[in-house]
Amino acid sequence: MRLYKLKDDDGEIVVVAGLQHFSLKQIADSGQCFRMTALPVSDGIKESYSVCWGEHHVRVDATDTPEQFVFHCTEDEFRQTWYRYFCLDYDWYPLVQSGAVANTDTFLTNAIQYGGGIRILNQGLWETLICFMISQNNNIKRIAKSVDLLCQKYGTRKCDRGIEYYTFPSPPALIGADFSNLGLGYREAYFNELFLPNHASDFANWFIKVHTADSYETAKKLLMMTKGIGNKVADCICLYGLQHFEAYPIDTWMKKLIDDIYSGHFDTTPYASCAGYVQQLQFYYYRSLKKTKQGGC
DNA sequence: TCCCAGGCTTGGT
């Protein structure tokens, strides 16, 4: 992977060349994140996405040159924010591919061929916590809508090189907040309880404990102590928020998949260091086979 | 009208 710092009309840009196994569309549609939206493309650009995370925003283009991308931000922003967000320092692809072949797992082999441009995003504990509390028994389109409404109501409106966006609310902004009219449904009660004003210090302590937990198991246990966070949501938060790659979230799709493809049991131990990546590949591929029509995120 | 969506809590065995 090579970086080139250039300038265009709007300011500094970073061109990334030789970035293998990276697909904006696949990441946007993978169901990990809910604030990545497609933009119209122009000449020389195959895909263009607006990516929001925390208070940050960037436009990223996939160019006509294979494995070449343009990040419309400064080199500092790229290195400090987006390189980490997209988890570009390590590529699990080769390990999982050779593992799938060694285990004669043709489904996984097909899955990585189909969706090998997926990365496990590093979205931080805070944003992952909120988004995946909303995600339970919900669909991706509606999750994205609720998250968007939340950002509009409690975030800050900003403009990045001509693109308007709202920052993700900070923790203090949600203490005692009004969670009605966000389309949360029955999940609203979970938010009201978690962000009760008189429990603000309890929340802060709990959050820090989760953040500094010494292991996946400890973090997961702590997460599941809160109402609204069960086994699956805790796994998603561990994986996307805390980089516990051994987490392997099982939702309704994964249940069906494991039933269908692996006759009821899938052993993650051969992929222990990257079980979450394997899960994403399986999830993404299986949905592509089964779904008739579905919006992205 | 019924069923499903990146499930969880609660209350029954």
Added chain:
DNA sequence: ACCAAGCATGGG
């Protein structure tokens, strides 16, 4: 320990 109902809401 496992199982079922109920849970808001929107879309097919």
